[in-house]
Amino acid sequence: MPELPEVESVRRQLAPELTGRRVRDVTWDASPSARISDLDLLPGRRIEAVHRRGKFLLCPLDPTPDGDPLELVLHLGMTGSLSFTTTGGDTDPLPHVRVRIDLDDGRTLRFRDPRRFGRASVVPAGDYVDRIPTLATLGPEPLSPAFDPGGFAAALAATSAPVKAKLLDQRLVAGVGNIYADEALWRARIHPASRRVGRRRAAALHGAIVEVLTSAIEREGTTFRDYRMVNGASGRNATHLLAYGQADRPCQRCGEPLRRTVIAQRGTTFCARCQRH
DNA sequence: CACGCCTCCTGTGCGC
DNA sequence: TGCGCACAGGAGGCGT
Numbered sequence: 001m002p003e004l005p006e007v008e009s010v011r012r013q014l015a016p017e018l019t020g021r022r023v024r025d026v027t028w029d030a031s032p033s034a035r036i037s038d039l040d041l042l043p044g045r046r047i048e049a050v051h052r053r054g055k056f057l058l059c060p061l062d063p064t065p066d067g068d069p070l071e072l073v074l075h076l077g078m079t080g081s082l083s084f085t086t087t088g089g090d091t092d093p094l095p096h097v098r099v100r101i102d103l104d105d106g107r108t109l110r111f112r113d114p115r116r117f118g119r120a121s122v123v124p125a126g127d128y129v130d131r132i133p134t135l136a137t138l139g140p141e142p143l144s145p146a147f148d149p150g151g152f153a154a155a156l157a158a159t160s161a162p163v164k165a166k167l168l169d170q171r172l173v174a175g176v177g178n179i180y181a182d183e184a185l186w187r188a189r190i191h192p193a194s195r196r197v198g199r200r201r202a203a204a205l206h207g208a209i210v211e212v213l214t215s216a217i218e219r220e221g222t223t224f225r226d227y228r229m230v231n232g233a234s235g236r237n238a239t240h241l242l243a244y245g246q247a248d249r250p251c252q253r254c255g256e257p258l259r260r261t262v263i264a265q266r267g268t269t270f271c272a273r274c275q276r277h
Numbered sequence: 278c279a280c281g282c283c284t285c286c287t288g289t290g291c292g293c
Numbered sequence: 294t295g296c297g298c299a300c301a302g303g304a305g306g307c308g309t
Contacts, residue, residue: 078303115286117303
């Protein structure tokens with residue numbers, strides 16, 4: 001669900017609330033899928049910051065009495081959301097709350113996740129290679145100088161999968177998901193199934209990715225159903241989508257009805273007339 | 278290693 | 294109204 005703009009919008013609300021807070025207690029439902037791990041290390045730790053890398057939220061913690069620096073890693077998966085209770089008890093019990101983190105100010109941070117695709121783990125700070133391989137191999141942050149057109153073009157040229165699959169892969173560029181992949185490819189006029197993207201078109205796609213992510217962050221993300229910010233508000237980007245979810249509606253450039261297909265097992269909407277192979 | 282298919286979960290909306 | 298199926302913002306595992 002949440003892609004980079006949604007996770008960044010959550011982070012911006014979460015950081016001032018969590019930074020400096022100490023964890024009093026943690027409860028979670030032990031799912032068989034091991035996506036929740038080592039949360040027993042949280043009580044007593046202080047949350048030093050809330051960072052984002054791709055679609056991951058990273059919360060560095062103060063060192064344990066043993067001196068080990070730890071990090072809380074959260075991933076919202078498709079349907080994850082975070083919110084606070086004001087009192088210790090739940091006046092309004094939410095369904096599908098998987099993790100509760102009780103803080104030293106009396107509030108509880110709740111991690112709700114109906115489909116259980118999200119993740120919550122405590123790891124030794126920065127130790128991702130063995131524990132969270134996708135985080136270890138994440139591509140450059142698209143809104144940082146590390147994401148440059150030349151490197152992006154070279155990475156696109158190095159493999160032969162459909163360009164949309166490469167955008168979803170997270171190793172070429174971090175944080176792009178199904179919505180913004182369709183939006184960026186539409187803007188750059190590149191067919192999502194194209195396996196050849198040359199230097200020129202790579203530069204156009206690079207620019208389109210930066211644009212769609214930047215404007216989506218300004219609108220605090222795209223809400224369909226589950227995605228909410230920490231304060232419960234919806235993002236405002238849904239009405240600005242030009243490709244994702246717009247199948248059968250006219251292309252805003254050429255008027256051709258947009259088509260839906262499946263690429264990399266994901267629903268994909270594109271204009272067969274102005275997005276070229 | 279690259280690629281592509283299947284799976285993990287739960288809920289919702291649609292056609293019949 | 295009820296049932297079954299397709300589909301949903303992500304990504305991990307496995308076979309080729």
